[in-house]
Amino acid sequence: MMLSVLDIFKVGIGPSSSHTMGPMNAARRFVLDLAASGSLKSTTQLTTELFASLALTGRGHCTDRAILLGLEGLTPETLDPAAIEPTLARIRTAGTLSLAGQREIKFDEAKHLLWHGDQALPGHPNGMRFTAFDAVGKVLRSDEYYSLGGGFIASAEELAHPTEARFSQQVRFPFNSGDELLEIAKRHGLELHELVLANEAAFRDTSATRAALLRLWSIMQSCIEQGFAAQGLLPGVLKVRRRAPKLYRQLVETDANSPVQVMDWVNAFALSVNEENAAGGRMVTAPTNGAAGIVPAVLAYYRRFEPGASDEGVLRFLLVGGAIGMLYKKNASISGAESGCQGEVGVACSMAAAGLVAALNGTNEQIENAAEIGMEHNLGLTCDPIAGLVQIPCIERNAMGAIKAINAARLAMRGDGSHKVSLDQVIATMRQTGKDMSSIYKETSQGGLAVNVPEC
């Protein structure tokens, strides 16, 4: 019952893993299931209903666009960002959808894509229902899915019985908590990255895991570079100007040696990724899109500023950061709609702090300590995106999260790993805090900055 690090880090497309990638994956899955059951050829009409958080912030998070692309059979991993606008223009102009590229049906967005912000499905705030009809209006198939954050989706059945879903890979060293992770590593005399790499062997051979992780690092770097090269305003009513390109130019031109300029670089790396994400670009979900800038920014910091940094360190970083992400996914949540921004930026900060200590050859106990610090000081962080866009506070919050992760790693590296609050205790606290948090602070844009700051 273990995930792979490649479930936690995956190639994605902006602006949201829960509101863009998850719905795209669910829409595609529904159409493929429809085809597999033999009903696609009889389908003449298809409706999609979005509930609660998906409906309340879905327009700003491009959920509508994601649904159309998913119904056409496209995936976040393989979709060319440059093909998005032409595809949507074709669908909307012609008023037709090509379901999985196999069956063309009429599609009237106002009638067939429905937003139920005042209703929720029982399993999760990010619920959606797809229904296919034949020519006489008979229901051929109707399925409900939930988008769980990080691009993960589950049917109602899978949500109720997660062990029966796809996460059933048997790994060599299964762990369910931070304490177990430390104990197993100690018993077998392993560093955490070695333990995680051994587990990954259940999914693919070691050379393929290493290659996949280095490819993800390469995509993260490309995303940073693209963000530095881009110009202008981000999409949406806020008319937010990109800041990363100017900051990058200033840093390159001044070439100053001030110690705090390192912070400027980290800020630039994080802003760049999240501006690309907000623009619907290609990035690595880590563990979500809203928080996708933190891991790349801390990794880029490691490669640029830490003496002796290497690809081996990058691998240790991603293996250990991925394992920490699995603990949050399993024992709490990585969904802003379920747990607020502590579940996105907080988790990414915790993962990056742990990953950095691993890259710097810290002990297993120091890694656990860093992960704990990274979350402890994000507890209670709300999700209140203005106008439902993944821009304010999201973009800047990644810069803050990356700096915080580096500081958490430094605090942990200055100690011997012993500390009062364990990672498991802070994860349990985060889960409970998320449950207690009012829904207005959980990706609904009904509270916080979203209601106190005018949209334009």
Ligand code: SF4
């Ligand atoms: S506020 Fe945080 S959780 Fe909410 S959309 Fe932005 S990054 Fe995601």
